[in-house]
Amino acid sequence: MSHAVDFADVSTVGLESSSVADALAGLRANEARYFKNKYDHVFTVEPAADAKATVDWVSGILKEERDIVIASPPLEATEFEVNGIRMAYVFYESGLSINVMYTLADVGKRAVGLKLSDGMEVPEELGAFKFVRQKSKLAGTIRGSFFVIKREH
Known part of the structure; x- marks a missing residue:
């Protein structure tokens, strides 16, 4: 069952099995706030088992572009379109x-963001990436990196 992410009252619902559930919930809320403020979009997630197509699309891009396979199980995912951009998010148990x-x-931007x-x-599978730090009121310190998608997906 899908649910809207509330960034005013951060909840760990759906993320409870993560050892960093509070921080992951803050990270998820940070994304929800961004999309609400920038695009007036309500960020809605669902259990990964119910979002198999989204999880498979993201996993396929990681595998085909950089031969990356994420070891941690996915907990939640979402996919939506804003301003001609297809967005997909997967939140993993590891955080x-x-x-x-x-x-x-x-013509446009196509990239994978890692937070x-x-x-x-x-x-271990992301050890080759350099991560930069960003402060967030909702998530504490977020470390992020990205890579550009070169193929059609």
Whole structure:
């Protein structure tokens, strides 16, 4: 069952099995606030088991573009379109959040964003990436990185 992410009253619902559930909930709320403020979009997530197509799309991009397979189980996912951009997010039990920004027009931005929740270690499969730190009132310190998507997906 899907639910809207409330960034005013941060909840760990759906993320309870994560050892960094509070930080991951803050990271998820941070994304919800961004999309509400920038696009007036309500950020809604559903259990990963109910969002298999989204999880598979994101996993396929990671595998095809960089031969990355995420070891942690996915907990929640969402997919939506804003301003001609297909967005997908997957939140993992380890505290990892991966998002895909895929412009639907032939010319535009296409990238994968990687964000680490406060308190989690860098997963082995992402060890080659350099992560920059960003402060968030909702999520504490977020470490992020990205790569550009080169193929059609």
